[in-house]
Amino acid sequence: MIHFPAQRRSPLSALSLRLVAALALVFATVAVVYLDRDGYRDVNEDGLTLLDSFYYAVVTLSTTGYGDITPVSHSARLVNVLYITPARVIFLIILVGTTLEVLTEQYRTGRRLTRWRKTVKDHVIICGYGTKGRSAVSALLENGLDKSRILVVERSSTALRQATAAGLVAIEGSATRSATLNEAHVKNAKAVIIATDSDDASVLVALTVRQLTAGQVRIIAAAREAENAPLLKQSGAHHVIVSSATAGRLLGLSTSAPPLIDVVEDLLTPGQGMALAMRSAERNEVGRSPRELDCLVIALVRRGRVITLTDPAGAEIETGDMLVYVRDDRPQPATVA
Known part of the structure; x- marks a missing residue:
């Protein structure tokens, strides 16, 4: 099942309104x-009480109309023409409004689904929307990728709600299943x-993706343990990030060289000062040394090799x-005209 970004207005608030x-x-x-009770006639001919007024209002607005209470005076009939009849129409619209909204939302969702299926291409699929998945989405957005090109695959209903609340399209299901990945195009x-919670699931997802795409789609996987990294690469992952080993190295650096941790955190935290970036070499830069450029180049990527x-x-x-x-990732101060 495909979940689109959540609407701001909840069904409960609409129903309450x-x-x-x-x-x-x-x-x-x-x-x-x-x-105007004196202008109405009751079959009992004892006059209209407040309860009779409630009774007449309910049966009239609901178009039941038993006929035991009728307007007889000119003013009462004029009120029925100018107020009661329009109120009856409005009351019916309110009663069927919920049904109409459900039908309209189903039609709108169907249109969005059809349009999304026609346009989805060159998107990034995030398998798992836990801590690692959310961080991966944040990094993609920071590097300029549009939200419409990010698709989350998740089984947890809580994580699905978080993804749609963040404005992402999400598919409910297991990324280890071919049907779910085919639905994700x-x-x-x-x-x-x-970015699943276990290495076993990551291996299955990598194998399924490789089988469906014949290795044409780049696969980046996270592994909890370093010993599972070779298995993930054999399963089709092009890059494997070992979370436990990375965390261990950072813990070691925090003891032996504490300032290096600040540098790493600065590089990984958006808007703090420094950030890693990559761009194509310009024509006037070809043949020059990377050290001569104005920007601080730390590596080259040539034919897929660092x-x-x-x-x-x-x-x-x-x-x-x-x-x-x-690059300098600090927020730029606003210019004063």
């Missing part, structure tokens, strides 16, 4: 009838990020190289 409007209309009709995806500046191959920039550099 209709209920209040219906009750207000009933009480207003009772007041109008009771103030995995063959047209740009990349699949596997080349450090200490490598002789990284002495000059070649055509088609990607530059990995450190």
